[in-house]
Amino acid sequence: MNWQSDSNGIRTTFAPILEQWYALHKRDLPWRHTVDPYRIWLSEIILQQTRVAQGKPYYERFVEAYPTVVDMAQADERELLRLWQGLGYYSRARNLHQTARYVTDKLAGKFPDTYHDLLKMKGIGTYTAAAIASFAFGERVPVVDGNVYRVLARVFGITEDITTTAAKKTFASLAMQLIQSANDPATYNQAIMEFGAIHCTPVAPDCLLCPVQQQCAAFLTGRQHLLPVKSKKAPVRERFFNYFIFRHNGRLALRERTTRDIWQNLYDFHLQETDEPKTALRDIPLADLVGQIIQEGVLVAPPVESVQLLSHQRIRAKFYLIDVPDALANSLPIDLQWYLPTEISKLPKPVLITNYLDQQFG
DNA sequence: AACACGGGGGC
DNA sequence: GCCCCAGTGTT
Numbered sequence: 001m002n003w004q005s006d007s008n009g010i011r012t013t014f015a016p017i018l019e020q021w022y023a024l025h026k027r028d029l030p031w032r033h034t035v036d037p038y039r040i041w042l043s044e045i046i047l048q049q050t051r052v053a054q055g056k057p058y059y060e061r062f063v064e065a066y067p068t069v070v071d072m073a074q075a076d077e078r079e080l081l082r083l084w085q086g087l088g089y090y091s092r093a094r095n096l097h098q099t100a101r102y103v104t105d106k107l108a109g110k111f112p113d114t115y116h117d118l119l120k121m122k123g124i125g126t127y128t129a130a131a132i133a134s135f136a137f138g139e140r141v142p143v144v145d146g147n148v149y150r151v152l153a154r155v156f157g158i159t160e161d162i163t164t165t166a167a168k169k170t171f172a173s174l175a176m177q178l179i180q181s182a183n184d185p186a187t188y189n190q191a192i193m194e195f196g197a198i199h200c201t202p203v204a205p206d207c208l209l210c211p212v213q214q215q216c217a218a219f220l221t222g223r224q225h226l227l228p229v230k231s232k233k234a235p236v237r238e239r240f241f242n243y244f245i246f247r248h249n250g251r252l253a254l255r256e257r258t259t260r261d262i263w264q265n266l267y268d269f270h271l272q273e274t275d276e277p278k279t280a281l282r283d284i285p286l287a288d289l290v291g292q293i294i295q296e297g298v299l300v301a302p303p304v305e306s307v308q309l310l311s312h313q314r315i316r317a318k319f320y321l322i323d324v325p326d327a328l329a330n331s332l333p334i335d336l337q338w339y340l341p342t343e344i345s346k347l348p349k350p351v352l353i354t355n356y357l358d359q360q361f362g
Numbered sequence: 363a364a365c366a367c368g369g370g371g372g373c
Numbered sequence: 374g375c376c377c378c379a380g381t382g383t384t
Contacts, residue, residue, distance in 0.1 A: 350368085
């Protein structure tokens with residue numbers, strides 16, 4: 001369908017219809033009671049790739065811990081990551097801290113107030129810049145997120161593959177046209193995303209009660225379940241993590257992950273990754289130092305196994321708990337350090353590690 | 363343009 | 374168990 005010919009008027013009535021729908025159906029969420037750009041920014045970063053139900057308690061805790069951008073700028077990054085623990089995509093937390101410090105130090109604590117300037121901040125891309133610019137400052141710039149792709153693809157019958165650059169331009173251009181007819185850009189942006197999230201859902205959209213049912217290209221041809229078109233599906237990589245948990249005098253040895261891999265700046269145990277599952281300890285290649293500790297140490301129990309599913313990796317983990325003899329307690333590999341349980345609880349850790357600790361020592 | 367980056371929910 | 378969801382930065 002050619003949405004540029006707007007014979008039935010949907011292109012100009014779309015935004016007001018959704019604004020009206022939003023007034024009746026919007027959820028009461030904490031970040032909808034503020035126009036403080038700091039809090040809107042915080043909520044938007046948390047909600048990237050994250051469902052409202054999962055993000056909401058994190059937002060509450062962050063606002064409590066850091067009421068202003070200056071508070072966040074002064075925070076210890078480890079503490080911030082600890083608050084972020086469990087949300088995933090930890091670069092969001094690192095970028096959050098970096099931008100908080102930038103706004104505090106270089107912009108005197110005043111958040112950028114235009115789409116253009118917001119885009120310059122680390123962790124703020126086109127979506128988040130549009131969200132903050134419209135919600136906090138009323139700028140007439142459209143948000144284009146996954147919800148928007150879905151709603152527009154269906155209503156306007158766009159069959160382009162949304163993963164392509166060309167399609168992104170198509171959607172951005174249409175979105176820019178549609179927001180021109182909005183009574184209030186902020187309300188319209190909230191409305192179209194809320195509509196996608198709770199009404200025009202990926203599976204089983206509620207077409208029978210849809211306010212644009214008779215203008216929806218997908219509904220009128222019975223193809224709503226086929227849109228939007230998305231080509232790329234990430235294959236899941238299989239990984240095998242052999243963890244060695246060294247224990248001595250009630251302390252455990254952990255290290256900060258610094259390699260360019262998942263969970264950067266989070267803490268885990270000594271890790272030997274193998275490219276296939278190893279059933280026997282002797283089959284795992286070990287550095288001399290570690291080999292000696294394991295040889296002379298005491299394997300406390302059979303290894304504990306668990307699986308951590310990420311969107312793009314399946315990690316099969318095996319945890320070997322080793323009691324280290326006194327003589328070797330000071331000969332750990334350089335990156336490992338001893339931590340008491342109370343210290344460990346304050347360190348940011350991947351869910352895989354938290355689950356193991358809870359299960360083994362909780 | 364392709365890829366990497368966590369975790370959770372529905373059925 | 375297998376499917377779904379999704380912005381930004383880097384290469």
